Each structure stands twice: as structure tokens, then as C-alpha cells.
Amino acid sequence: MYSQKISTLIIFFAILSCVDVKQSEEKKPSKFQEKYRPQYHFTPPSGWMNDPNGMVYYEGEYHLFYQHNPDSTVWGPMHWGHAVSSDLVHWEHLPIALKPDSLGTIFSGSAVLDQKNTSGLGSEKNPPLVAIYTYHNAKMEKTGSNKFQTQGIAFSTDKGRNWQKYKGNPVLENPGIKDFRDPKVSWHEPSKKWIMALAVKDKISFYSSPNLLDWTFESDFGKNKGAHGGVWECPDLFPLKINGQEMWVLLVSINPGGPNGGSATQYFIGDFDGKTFTTQQEETLWLDYGTDNYAGVTWSNVEDNRVFMGWMSNWDYANIVPTENWRSAMTIARKLSLGEIDGKKRLISKPLQNYQNQLAAKTLNWEIEGQNAFLIRQVNEWTEIDFKKDIDENQSIEIELFNENEESLKLELDLAKEEIVLDRSLIENHSFSEKFKSVQSAPANFKKQNLKIVIYKDASSIEIFINDGEWVMTALYFTEKDLNKMKITSNKSFTAEIKNSNFKSIW
Structure with missing residues (x-):
């Protein structure tokens, strides 16, 4: 037999x-023909790329900014690279949006449409796009100070083609904490305020603001919750509905401490009241169990969809993978939703249907x-x-x-x-x-x-x-x-x- x-x-x-x-x-024939170069994933034309940043939708365009070192294929002085897309599949590369200045290099952050011009940086007829990012001051870090990371903003009134840094930067000073970065900002309609989720050591701090300029501390989240094997980074906070009920999801990237080593993204499902995030979740849940999806967040100002994209690498080896001319790619764009598996609420991640048009x-x-x-x-x-x-x-x-x-x-x-x-x-x-x-x-x-x-x-x-x-x-x-x-x-x-x-x- x-x-x-x-x-x-x-x-x-x-x-x-x-x-x-x-x-x-x-x-x-593709204009990008190098060995290992992806053919339907986003990559920088050259140089180094890591975290996706400033993801916002405005007037028919999805903006993707990203951590970028234009002068090398390894991590270095951070800029914000920039690209736009009408379908999240095909991308047009644009000039670098944000460059280092006297306050520091430009670390990760987010971007929003200030529709009501709460910041006063645009007008009622032409509301500004506002980027909120972390300044990293390497000179201050070398002196032994813990205050080398602060939060700054920049704005654009021409569909994101040109950006002007706010003269009053930084808008959020560092209280003396070494890891104080990666602001993800969104509008919270019930409280009529902007909410910032900020990665602070191995927790998330929430701040609120009426105008994107003046920020007030609200609460911390993370003690005795989730994985704590490394530093928390790149948070994202957003609502999703399941069976007609609105729940809140908090994404938190961690490095190291992933389920299969190195970098990974965990998530929490709970409630947010404009000040405090709470959850009854006891177990640690992971967005992706593979080793190469990190620092991902979602686009803002997208109606009826929560669209995610992550950095397709891992800090265990990101600087030394065998590519030439460029390093790193992004994941395909994914639609996030809440579902149930074995009666438990879970975050579901599906490829956007747009990719079927590329087959x-x-x-x-x-x-x-x-x-x-x-x-x-x-x-x-x-x-x-x-x-x-x-x-x-x-x-x-x-x-x-x-x-x-x-x-x-x-x-x-x-x-x-x-x-x-x-x-x-x-x-x-x-x-x-x-x-x-x-x-x-x-x-x-x-x-x-x-x-x-x-x-x-x-x-x-x-x-x-x-x-x-x-x-x-x-x-x-x-x-x-x-x-x-x-x-x-x-x-x-x-x-x-x-x-x-x-x-x-x-x-």
C-alpha cells in the first residue's frame, strides 16, 4: 500500500x-530593474527608507511620506521622502518634503487635513495640510540630555507640494524622557479636539489640542498591557465598528520583542473617551506574525475605510539586506476591520481590492x-x-x-x-x-x-x-x-x- x-x-x-x-x-519593461527590486510594492528611487509617515488623503491623492536617508542605503540623518498615488498601487515620486534643520533631523510622525483651519495656518477656503513629526537633536543627545526629541509641525496650502515649518516649533517640548516620539494625530469629534498618540519609552501618552499648536497631557496607556520586550514606537489610534458597535483600536510597534524576533506590531481593542484608552484585553495580539511588517499606520481623512501600510523589514537586519542603490519596501496597502475568531474580537487585515486591477x-x-x-x-x-x-x-x-x-x-x-x-x-x-x-x-x-x-x-x-x-x-x-x-x-x-x-x- x-x-x-x-x-x-x-x-x-x-x-x-x-x-x-x-x-x-x-x-x-520596468525602469527599476535591479536585483531584488519589487515590481508592485512601493520603494524609494534610491537611498534608505524605513517608517511610513504623514499618510493623509486629500483631493484625490494619497500622500505617503517616509523616513528617508537620500545620501546612503543605511539609516542616517532622517528626512521625509514623499510620493502620491490615486489608487494606492501606482506611485509618483515627489521631491523630499521635510529636511533636517537646527532643531534636529525629521523622525516619524503623521499628517492631517485641518479642515476647520483650527491652526490658523491656512484659510477657511484653503485649509492646510499639517504634518506633525518628531525632531531628533543628535547634538543634544551627545551631551547626555534626555530632552533631544521634541514635536514640531509643518504645513502646506498647495496640496502637499511645498511645506513650511512652523516658526514656533517645537509645539511639544520634551519633559526629560529619552524616547519621546512618533506622534499620530487625529480629530476626535465628540471632544472637538485633536488627539495625539505619542510613543514614550514602553507606553503611549495621549495629548489633546484645540489647534494643533498647544498640547495638554491627558493620560498614559501600557502598564501591564501587551508586550514590553523593547521600545514602543509608531502608535496609531482609530475607531472601527463591529456588529454596529464602535470600538477603538490602538496599534503599537515594538522593537525588539516581536513574536518571531526583532520588530513587530501589536494591537489593542478597547475604548477611548477623548482622554483615556482602556481595554479588557489580557493577551498580546499581533497584526502580522511575519518578521517583516513594522511601524505601519493608517491613512487619515479616508472615509469608510481604514487603510494600512507598513515598512517591510526588521531592525534585526534592515541595514544589511543585500540590495543595491536602495533599501526597503512597503507592504501592499491593506484594509483593516474588526471581526470575530472563536468568539473573540480580532483585527482583520485584507489586501485592497485595487491590486486585482494590476493582475x-x-x-x-x-x-x-x-x-x-x-x-x-x-x-x-x-x-x-x-x-x-x-x-x-x-x-x-x-x-x-x-x-x-x-x-x-x-x-x-x-x-x-x-x-x-x-x-x-x-x-x-x-x-x-x-x-x-x-x-x-x-x-x-x-x-x-x-x-x-x-x-x-x-x-x-x-x-x-x-x-x-x-x-x-x-x-x-x-x-x-x-x-x-x-x-x-x-x-x-x-x-x-x-x-x-x-x-x-x-x-
Whole structure:
């Protein structure tokens, strides 16, 4: 019986080796052709990039600012790089928006539309865009002072093309705390005030202001809540509804202290009354269990949607990944919502539908029934695997992406262990960091339900969305050749529909 099953499997793979899913239409040449350069993720033209900043929507444009060192591919004096998009897929690079000055370099922050001109920096007819950011004064830091991070603002009255720094900067002085940064500001309608969530050591401090210029401390959050293995950074606070009830979500990035090492983003679900954030949540929840989604926040001034984008790297190795001319990419844009898993409220993260418009005209489909294995000889960037029958509670499924050099990424879903595992240890190019050679895992309970897996693969990254974003894993990889083959195996038979297509380059 055993040898018969193996023989059948070998014959099955031999037959399926003929399956080739290359698209008939040719890809247009990209102006960004360097090795490892993503083709549908945002990257800087050159230089270093980390945290997404100042994300605001205004008059048909999504603004993306980002931490940027234009003079090197490693972290250095921070500027705000700038790009705009009409669809969050295609991007137009713009000149650097904010540069260092006598108060310091320009660390992370946010941007808002001051619709009512509360700041007085625009007018009723032409309300300003206002950026709120952290000044980092390296000279002051070297003297031993803890007051080297303060909050400043800049404003624009021409759709974000030109920015003027406020003459009264800083608008929020440092009370003497070493880590005092990354302001995320939003309008709180019930209290008619601006609210700032600020990362302070390993907690979040909330401030309020009537005008974006004068700030009052309100409360702290974080004691005995969440993960505290490192510094808290890049918070975001926003409301979402579930079953008609409004809840508040607080995103907090942490480095180190992630569930799989290094950087990661945790979240809290609770209530906010304009002064204090509270939660009954006891366990630590993570937005993404992969190692390479950090410092992400959401766009402001977007009606009916909460759209997220993160920095696709990890501080364990971000400065030394093997790219040239540029370093780092952003995740694809994701829509956040609240849902329930096993009766518990959870944050759901799904790719924006806009990316479907970037797929090739032809999508290939397979209907698989009662099989233990399936091989695709030539796989493209987007794959959807929809298991059409309830999977067995003792079933394990492995999806392997590999190439002719025997490099591979393996995704395993083990229902008995209630675990997802992403293994990139078989990627040859990890000599730049032993920490990159990692096996990443996430707790998950898929019992008694269908299973759907969507994979977004680019030149050096993979984003995996399971059951419409209930579980998400994002990871970098650097292979000599494309991971252009896929094998799906299971310890029990499965029935599934598989779709595969390629992305047209956004460049």
C-alpha cells in the first residue's frame, strides 16, 4: 500500500510537471530593474527608507511620506521622502518634503487635513495640510540630555507640494524622557479636539489640542498591557465598528520583542473617551506574525475605510539586506476591520481590492478534488488556494515555493497543533545575518471551516493572507533565482480551487 501511494504520487507529479502558467501577454519593461527590486510594492528611487509617515488623503491623492536617508542605503540623518498615488498601487515620486534643520533631523510622525483651519495656518477656503513629526537633536543627545526629541509641525496650502515649518516649533517640548516620539494625530469629534498618540519609552501618552499648536497631557496607556520586550514606537489610534458597535483600536510597534524576533506590531481593542484608552484585553495580539511588517499606520481623512501600510523589514537586519542603490519596501496597502475568531474580537487585515486591477488579463484556474499533492511548474506572483471542503482537524498542509537551485520557502498549516509555520531557512542568501535564517510561527485555529490562502509574491517578499486576513504573515527573502514553482502537499486528501496570475509592474 505504501509503495503504491508513492508510485502514484511520482506519476502524478510527472504529469503535472507539464503545467506551465506563464502568461501569454508580455510584461512591459520596468525602469527599476535591479536585483531584488519589487515590481508592485512601493520603494524609494534610491537611498534608505524605513517608517511610513504623514499618510493623509486629500483631493484625490494619497500622500505617503517616509523616513528617508537620500545620501546612503543605511539609516542616517532622517528626512521625509514623499510620493502620491490615486489608487494606492501606482506611485509618483515627489521631491523630499521635510529636511533636517537646527532643531534636529525629521523622525516619524503623521499628517492631517485641518479642515476647520483650527491652526490658523491656512484659510477657511484653503485649509492646510499639517504634518506633525518628531525632531531628533543628535547634538543634544551627545551631551547626555534626555530632552533631544521634541514635536514640531509643518504645513502646506498647495496640496502637499511645498511645506513650511512652523516658526514656533517645537509645539511639544520634551519633559526629560529619552524616547519621546512618533506622534499620530487625529480629530476626535465628540471632544472637538485633536488627539495625539505619542510613543514614550514602553507606553503611549495621549495629548489633546484645540489647534494643533498647544498640547495638554491627558493620560498614559501600557502598564501591564501587551508586550514590553523593547521600545514602543509608531502608535496609531482609530475607531472601527463591529456588529454596529464602535470600538477603538490602538496599534503599537515594538522593537525588539516581536513574536518571531526583532520588530513587530501589536494591537489593542478597547475604548477611548477623548482622554483615556482602556481595554479588557489580557493577551498580546499581533497584526502580522511575519518578521517583516513594522511601524505601519493608517491613512487619515479616508472615509469608510481604514487603510494600512507598513515598512517591510526588521531592525534585526534592515541595514544589511543585500540590495543595491536602495533599501526597503512597503507592504501592499491593506484594509483593516474588526471581526470575530472563536468568539473573540480580532483585527482583520485584507489586501485592497485595487491590486486585482494590476493582475494580468488571464488568470489560470485548476479544480483539484481528492488529491494529496499538486505541482505547478511555473508559478507567478499571485496565487489563491481555496479549499472547498472543511478540512480535517488532524490535517496538515504544506505549500512550498521553490526554484531549480533547491531554494525554497515553506508554509505549513498544522491543524492538530493549531499553528502556522513559515520557514525560510532553505534560502541560501542569509549570510548577511544569522537572524534572517528564521522559522516563523503563529498560533491559529482553523478547525471545522473552509480554508483560503492568498499569496502575494514579489521579487524579494511574500505576503500571506489566510481566511480573508484572519491570519497574516509577511517576510522578505533573497534568492538567486525566482521561486517560480509551487508544490502543495497534505497528509490527507483535499479538494481545492487554485488560481494564479502575474502582476504588471507599477513602474
